[in-house]
Amino acid sequence: MTRNEADVPRGPAPQSGGHVDLSGYWIPARDAADRPVGNLGKDLPGYSLPFTAAGKAAHLHNVRETVDPVARCIVAGLPRQDTSGLPFQIVQGEGQIAFLYWTTTYRIVPTDGRKHEDDPDPSFFGDEAGRWEGNTLIVDAVAFKSERTWADDNANPHSDTQHLIERWTRPDIGHLHLELTVIDPKDYTRPIHYQRTWLLGEAQDQVQEYACTENNVDGPHQQPGPGPIGRDGERGHSQLAPLPPPPSATHPAVTSIPQ
DSSP states (O other): OOOOGGGSOOSOOOEETTEEOOOEEEEEOOSGGGOSTTOTTTTSGGGOOOBOHHHHHHHHHHHHHOBOGGGGTOOOOTTHHHHOSSOEEEEEETTEEEEEETTTEEEEEEOSSOOOOSSOOOBSSOEEEEEEETTEEEEEEEOBOOSSOOSSTTOOOOOTTOEEEEEEEEEETTEEEEEEEEEOTTTBSSOEEEEEEEEEOOTTOOOOOOOTTTTOTTGGGOOBSOOOBOTTSOBSOSSOOOOOOOOOSSSOOOOOOOO
16 A cells, blocks of 8 residues: 555646546655654644644543544544545546545545535535635535544544635646645634645555454454554554564464454
8 A cells, every 4th residue: 555656657637627637546655744644733843733622621532531433433534534544546527526435435525516505414524515726626624523533543633613624636647635724613723734645556556345344353342542652643553562473383373352
C-alpha cells in the first residue's frame, strides 16, 4: 500500500465533463509534509489542537473510556477518513463523485448543485454538498454524529456542531491534494486547517472487500484509548517487543482463541 514518487506517472491531469477528473486509486504520500498520518493536528505546532474546555473533556473521555470505534468495525467517517494512512479510490461521474474506502464503506457526494437538506439526520460522513469552482471540488459537510466516532486515529474528538470544508485538486495526473478546514466551536476554539497529498496507484489497483466483523476475536479484549502516541505524532509502539523464537518440535506453535 505504498508508492514511490519516482514511479508516479507524469503529465497533465485528465478532464471529464468540463472539470478535472479526480478518479483513481490514491496512496498516501510519505513526504515529511504529509506526516504524521492519522493526526488531525498534523500541521499545528507540536500537533497540539486548540481544545475548548468541552473538547478537552471529550478527548480525555475518548482516551480513558472509549474503545476505538474503527476497531469495533464502526464507520470512521469524517474527518478521520481524510487523515487515514490507508489508500482509497475515487470514481467520478456526472453530477456525483464516489469515495471508496478499504473499510468497505463509501460516501457519494452530489455535485449537481443541490443544497443541504433542511433537517438532515446526523451521520458519520455528514450531509454533504459538492460543487466545482474551476478545477477544485469543494465539499461542504454538516450534521455529524458525535458519539462512537473519533476525529482521527489519536482519539481527538469532534462534536455535532462540526462543519467541514474540503477542497480537492489534482494538479497533475499523478497527485491528489486536499485542503481541509474543520470548524467545530463546541470542541475547538478556532478552525483547524489540514492538508495532505496522495499519489496515483497503478492502473489495476482498487479497493478490496474487507469484512471487519468476520472472526473479530480481538473484540472482547480491546481497551479504551488509542494506545501510545510517539513523538512523531503517530499512534503505535516505537519499541516493539521481540518476536518469540520460531516453533520447533520441542516448542510447537500454539494458537489461542478467546472463548
